[in-house]
Amino acid sequence: MVENTNETVLATRTVNYIEKLAGTHPGYRRAHAKGVLFQATFTPTGKASHYTKAAHLTRNEVSAIVRFSNSSPNPATADALAAVKGMSVQFQLPEGDIHSLVGITLPIFVTKSPQTFFDMLKTITSFKEGKPDFKEMVKLFATYPESRAAFQMIRKLKHTKSYAKGRYYAVHAFYLINEEGERTPVKFEWEPELGVETFTVKELATLPPDYLEAELAQRLKTEEVRFRLHIVIGEEHDPTDDPTKEWPKERTRIDAGVLSIHAKEMIKDDTFIFDPTILPTGIECSDDEILPFRKDAYAVSYERRRKGQ
Numbered sequence: 001m002v003e004n005t006n007e008t009v010l011a012t013r014t015v016n017y018i019e020k021l022a023g024t025h026p027g028y029r030r031a032h033a034k035g036v037l038f039q040a041t042f043t044p045t046g047k048a049s050h051y052t053k054a055a056h057l058t059r060n061e062v063s064a065i066v067r068f069s070n071s072s073p074n075p076a077t078a079d080a081l082a083a084v085k086g087m088s089v090q091f092q093l094p095e096g097d098i099h100s101l102v103g104i105t106l107p108i109f110v111t112k113s114p115q116t117f118f119d120m121l122k123t124i125t126s127f128k129e130g131k132p133d134f135k136e137m138v139k140l141f142a143t144y145p146e147s148r149a150a151f152q153m154i155r156k157l158k159h160t161k162s163y164a165k166g167r168y169y170a171v172h173a174f175y176l177i178n179e180e181g182e183r184t185p186v187k188f189e190w191e192p193e194l195g196v197e198t199f200t201v202k203e204l205a206t207l208p209p210d211y212l213e214a215e216l217a218q219r220l221k222t223e224e225v226r227f228r229l230h231i232v233i234g235e236e237h238d239p240t241d242d243p244t245k246e247w248p249k250e251r252t253r254i255d256a257g258v259l260s261i262h263a264k265e266m267i268k269d270d271t272f273i274f275d276p277t278i279l280p281t282g283i284e285c286s287d288d289e290i291l292p293f294r295k296d297a298y299a300v301s302y303e304r305r306r307k308g309q
């Protein structure tokens with residue numbers, strides 16, 4: 001049961017508005033509804049050991065579950081219609097610890113505060129068919145200027161040719177904690193070993209609705225798919241509480257390890273929840289307010305889909 005606090009009330013109302021905008025699709029996630037799950041393995045390089053005592057980033061090879069998804073809340077949305085794609089990873093550490101690392105093909109988010117996200121969603125729901133026209137979009141940016149950068153990126157974002165060829169960003173800042181108790185602000189990114197490749201608009205028009213799932217299933221029959229985990233080290237004044245802001249490109253990056261997806265079969269029994277606040281010893285949430293809000297919203301969505309609602 002999701003507990004009834006002010007925060008969970010806002011999360012519940014937010015999920016209700018997502019349903020108002022995109023419809024209710026029983027049994028599906030209320031966002032990133034269409035997806036595929038695979039078994040994987042994560043092997044650390046050990047290069048992050050200076051910053052964290054988290055076992056999977058320092059010494060132990062661990063099993064992982066990975067879910068690739070189309071960001072739309074409607075599971076019938078064609079892959080070519082939603083440019084933002086997701087990659088959720090659940091590292092399974094010794095002694096039952098879990099690290100959920102949830103990424104998208106965009107480095108930033110649309111709002112800094114949960115209330116603004118809710119207000120914006122409510123405003124968009126009031127537009128005709130939930131799709132703002134140009135004038136309404138200008139008005140929206142004037143009301144919520146913090147969302148302008150993310151929306152502009154979404155507008156320009158090119159569609160990935162394969163789930164295996166996307167770069168995925170975990171967006172929020174987190175803290176790594178080492179054996180001495182030192183805290184380092186960081187961001188996580190997945191870099192595809194196959195390189196980033198995107199479609200032209202002309203190529204997109206010819207694709208079947210579920211091309212990403214089919215392409216990945218086919219690829220995994222003959223080869224492993226690998227992603228390198230990059231940890232970006234934050235410096236003084238890099239915001240840790242604002243997912244609408246990128247950190248400077250020149251920040252130090254650590255190659256923390258490699259995720260190998262070697263499964264030939266998808267996981268059919270999807271009982272998973274990828275809550276980005278579920279972290280092992282050695283990693284902590286930052287002061288970003290969107291993180292605990294996501295915990296609540298994901299719990300609401302999970303409870304509904306689990307009951308087949």
Ligand code: HEM
Pocket residue numbers: 014015028029030031032035067068069085086087088102103104109114117169170171243272273274290293294297298301302305
């Ligand atoms: C206001 C903030 C947000 C809200 C209310 C929200 C809402 C949701 C909901 C309700 C789900 C379905 C959860 C489930 O049933 O398990 C979901 C899934 C997802 N969200 Fe968010 N989200 C937010 C921010 C973000 C951000 C910043 C990212 C960027 C990393 C993100 C990436 C994803 C991904 C990749 C999934 C699919 C997870 C999976 O594979 O199970 N979301 N979101």
